[in-house]
Amino acid sequence: MAHLIDSAATDAAVNGFYQATTQLVDLVPGMYHRQSATGTRLVFTGLPMPSLNVVSVGTEPDLEEVDAFAKELSTKDVPWSIQLRGDADPALLELAARYGRTSSSTIPLLVWDADLLPSLPTSLPHGATVREVPGNEYEVYASALASGFDMPKEIADIFALPALLDAPDMTAFILELNGEAVATGFNVVAGDQVGLYNGSVPPPHRRNGYYRALVAARLRHAVASGARHAFTQNTPMSRPLYESLGFRHAETWTYLTGAA
Structure with missing residues (x-):
């Protein structure tokens, strides 16, 4: 089984992912993104895919910020998701459930x-x-x-x-x-x-x-x-x-x- 890479390389890839997302969203009319002081991110594309309208949870989740961004996305007429690295803790699951985010799926991040x-x-x-x-x-x-x-x-x-x-x-x-x-x-x-x-x-x-x-x-x-x-x-x-x-x-x- 393939072994995990070191945390510094993983963090660099994650930062690259967020930067690439920002570059893409900045070029398409109607799309936008924001980032809070503690690293919570909101990305809105308007496309009918939950992975493209997201509240991205930081490494140290701030539930108030997640809640504020989730409230904003919940007013949009598109599928959306709360995205995090790894597994969700009970407090985050409870917050997600308040917005009807009760299904869970996983996607691997691969690096080269x-x-x-x-x-x-x-x-x-x-x-x-x-x-x-x-x-x-x-x-x-x-x-x-x-x-x-x-x-x-x-x-x-x-x-x-x-x-x-x-x-x-x-x-x-x-x-x-x-x-x-x-x-x-x-x-x-x-x-x-x-x-x-x-x-x-x-x-x-x-x-x-x-x-x-x-x-x-x-x-x-x-x-x-x-x-x-x-x-x-x-x-x-x-x-x-x-x-x-x-x-x-x-x-x-x-x-x-x-x-x-």
Whole structure:
């Protein structure tokens, strides 16, 4: 079983995650974020996913601040969650329950170090090419996202805004097979960290090595851009792929959400 990384490296990845989130939210009209003096964070995107409208609990939870941010999000007509590193204590669970956040799920945070760069695969599947997608081709990226995630096109359009695709520290990628986009990814460089987001492959193209090749290409691009470490949150389906490229489990995050 993969061993845990040290706390300093984990904290650096977590800080990179929060910085990347801030960079993204700052570029999209209608989204906003705030941070309290003790580290509690509020992120509002307006998107219909509880993990994208969150009250993030600091390492030393301030229940009054959590309560104030939870009250604010509860007035929004979107799914939302209370997110914390590790497990929730009884007091936080009680607070969450007052807002109907009675369901719980976990997501791992995986990290990677640039020392592993030489071990990444460099070849692509036969007929495949990887390229960056600029803002003036946002429709290409949005369509690929909608297909890969089976999400409504209007939501994919938000993730493909030209302001994001053309931002200096952000890069959208697609892997194409005979001119068809069959895998997507989005990098956000935050200091010496890079966050890997929006990884998708449409069902008919899965298990052909396309996404693995794209992740490797994205890591090489990030290191060339100055990143020394990478982080990602992913599903049980994609976790083995990342671990095969050298990613390690740093910690597990808990999301307290409304009942399904």
